Amino acid sequence: MDFQLTEDQEALRSGVRELLAGRFPRERLRAAVDGAGPVVDRGLWRELGEAGFFGLRLPEDEGGVGLGLPEAVLLFEEAGRVLLPGPLIATHLAAGLVAGAASGERVVGMCDATAEERFWEHPADCDELIFLGDDEPYSVDPSAPAVTPVRSVDPLTPLARVVVPEGGRPLAGDAARLRREAALLTAAEQLGSAVRTVETAVSYAKERTQFDRPIGSFQAVKHLCAQMLVRAEVARSAVYAAAVTQEPGDIAAAKLLADEAAVHNARDCLQVHGGMGFTWEADVHLHLKRAWVRAQRWQSTAAGEEALAEELLSEGNVMV
Structure with a gap:
């Protein structure tokens, strides 16, 4: 099996690296760390949506890019290089499940409802929260669950302990x-x-x-x-x-x-x-x-x- 990247995958990785270098340079990172700038920049979030970051794996007829999980891995590898903050993975996985997630108009959080310790990243920044149950995911308003702020070792990853609320809007997905x-x-x-x-x-x-x-x-x-x-x-x-x-x-x-x-x-x-x-x-x-x-x-x-x-x-x- 050949794991060498194709020309298209190399171009995708280079394009994302160039985008993040221009829109999230070290100065932006340090500003967010020092409290001089937002942790989750809504403008950057929408730009990522326009670039196909969140809708990368959606079919083209649904407004996505039509690529797969290997290409998504390349995107998130680049995000990890620059320590890009925010619930990126949750919003990416919510594309196709939550309206506005793929375009970056809505910031989506995600929490494993089956875990013994349920934590939610960036609770103050999210427009919607998805719980992953035993079978299906379901969505709730961020104000619905009881949350207890937890001090995070990472200044750019606010955390909260979550109590799973009863009910929610079922989503068509495999938890x-x-x-x-x-x-x-x-x-x-x-x-x-x-x-x-x-x-x-x-x-x-x-x-x-x-x-x-x-x-x-x-x-x-x-x-x-x-x-x-x-x-x-x-x-x-x-x-x-x-x-x-x-x-x-x-x-x-x-x-x-x-x-x-x-x-x-x-x-x-x-x-x-x-x-x-x-x-x-x-x-x-x-x-x-x-x-x-x-x-x-x-x-x-x-x-x-x-x-x-x-x-x-x-x-x-x-x-x-």
């Missing part, structure tokens, strides 16, 4: 499929962050000097950067493969590997930066904090390990 896709797209964001921290560490190691030599010439730093690259590329292979197969076990493995790559790469990037990496002005801590939050969203490590073990132990997959 289990939406959970799997949410886990895969979260893994894609983690992958983008892991790749970005590799680039950041290597760039800093080339510029920072110690004893009149770039620190990148020191063996210990070389080893750190090499380990970061290996983690990112292993995670990339798993995420891209899971986007093609869409098998639950493959998605669980991809999420586990991407979580590990994002968290450990951010830590190693911080190590390469030394004392500078611990400052508020450096972006390294933002990647680490977002990676921590994502690792607990849409299939935590424990849940992923259970899902993968169940897949491996199922009939026909056990070697005697």
